[in-house]
Amino acid sequence: MIIEPKTRGFICITSHPKGCEKSVLNQIDYIKSKGKIESPKNVLVIGASTGFGLASRITSAFGSNSSTIGVFFEKPPLEGKTASSGWYNTAAFETEAHKEGIYAKSINGDAFSNEIKQKTLELIKKDLGQIDLVVYSLASPVRTHPVSGIRHKSTLKPIGNAYTNKTVDFHTGEVKNISIDACTEEDIKNTVAVMGGEDWEMWIDELKKKDLLSSNFKTVAYSYIGPKLTEAVYRKGTIGKAKDHLEKTAFTITDSLKDINGKAYISVNKALVTQSSSAIPVIPLYISLLYKVMKENGVQEGCIEQMHRLYTERLFLDQVPTDSEGRIRIDDWEMRPDIQEKVSQLWEKASTETLSSIGDLKGYKTEFFNLFGFNYDEVDYKIETNEIVNIPGLQ
Template sequence: MVIEPKMRGFICLTAHPEGCEKAVLNQINYIKSKGQIEGPKKVLVIGASTGFGLASRITSAFGANAATIGVFFEKPPLDGKTASPGWYNSAAFQTQARESGLYAKSINGDAFSNEIKQKTINLIKSDLGKVDLVIYSLASPVRTHPVTGITHRSVLKPIGSPYTNKTVDFHTGNVSTITITPCTEEDINNTVAVMGGEDWEMWIDALIKADALSDHAITLAYSYIGPSLTEAVYRKGTIGKAKDHLEATAFKITDKLQSLNGKAYVSVNKALVTQASSAIPVIPLYISLLYKTMKEKGIHEGCIEQIQRLFKERLYTGNGVPTDEKGRIRIDDWEMRKDVQDKVAELWSLATTENLPEIGDLQGYKSDFLNLFGFGFADVNYAKDVNENITIDGLQ
């Protein structure tokens, strides 16, 4: 079938298998170009099919020659209907890993469930014995609790009072003012249940119980702080409460890993175009201005550049892991540089529908968004028929 992007709000309903493969190949080639990482050898990535999770799996495999198991929850293709992009990403990754002689297997299912945790542990025990790195990179908006059976849904809302600021419709470029109503206490609790650290801790508890973690094992989750411009809707909003919980959980997990001399970290990463970030009001405008500023300064990074630098310059230097006063790894250091933030704040005050194409990088935002779904790559022929029924080699 000929596959074209079909948009509904901040979601693309289709994905292109050859475009997704191209995106994965680009990331693999980048990692190969940066040289060997003396890093992990047996890696579990929970949330391995898109964004930072996929970049972590690629960096582990093609940067450190690690065996990897990836867990994700993706929609397979049907005749005449494409799979989700994460499905095609994972298929491309598995193919490249196999051709490179790397161990790689994947599990498709609800990572919040006890069933998928046990299935993953069984695979680790049978094939790898133990893992030395566990990446936790889930970005689901919904979680059904495996104990209570309650389904929790996260919300992106400010706390205490309404929040009004600029935003942009990145499809049209229209800059407008948006007001977001404040959350309820139930909203906070639900968001923490979905996006906080409880499930991360449950995974580590299960791995410890199964004796599936190596001595000196590291586990890593991803977070975001961002600037004062976005804090009312992000870091001081419902999602910020969830991130606070996630970061506090790292200390609890570290205590549990003491007998293994292991450690849990939260890495605070840069703002990037993801399916999740596109849904947050205000963030697309901020990212557009940030991209313009960081590209002009020659310090722009995508997911793969961020994770390569995280592994090479933070996690596996041989000289300990540098953290901030709250124990977090700060790989958002370039984004949060004073000269970068001062420039973004200046541009923010000026931004209008008319001048955004000039003072921001809305085109870069749109391009990155399309790339998430396998569209917009110059060397992919989108007019030709392609097979949407791609299978994933190594899927358990």
């Protein structure tokens, strides 16, 4: 079929297998160009098919030949209908890993469920014995609790008062004000239930009970803080409460791992174009301005660059550098005072008329469509492409 991008609001409902393959190959090439990385032998990535999770898996596998198991929830292809991009990403990743003799298997299903947890544990026990690193990188808007059966849905709302600020429709370039009503207590509880640390802790508890964690085991989950500019809708909003819970959970997990000298970390990463961030009001405009400034300063990074720096300059050092709250900070370049001061100045000037010159809306749109395998110069989108692609190591 001829596969074209079809958008519905802030998501793209089609994806291109050859474009997704190109994205993965670019990331693999980047990691290979950086040389050997010292990192754990056996790695479990929960949320492994896109974004930071995918980049973590690539960094482990192609930086240090690590055996990886990936867990994700993606839509497989049907005749005449494309798979979700994470499906094609994983197919490309596993194909390349297997070519090089690197162990890579995947499980597709609801990572919040007991069923998928148990299926993953059985695979680890059978194939790897123990896990040295768990990367927790889930980004789901809903969670059915495995004990209560309640379906929780997260929200993107400010706490206390309604919030009004500028945002951009990145499809049209229109900059306009948007108002978001304040959340309820129920909104906070639901968002924490979905995006907080409970499921991360459940995974680690189950792995430890089955003796599937090695001594000196590490686990890392990803978070975001961001600037004052976005805090009302992000860090001081419902998502922020969930991130607070996630970050506190790192200490709880570390306490539970003392007998195997294990440690749980939070890595605070930089703002990037993702399906999730595209749906958060204010964030697309902030990222458009941020990218412009970071590129001008030669410090712009994508997921793969961030994960390489996390692995080589933070997570696997004898002494892991953290902030006063115990968090690893690889958002340090984004949060540089000179970068943030310039972004704040541009924010005041941002309008529909000025954004094309003072921001990087073109770069934002390109990266958004790249997420789904589109806008790669090397891919011919006019030719027939087989939408049916299999993941070689899918269990």
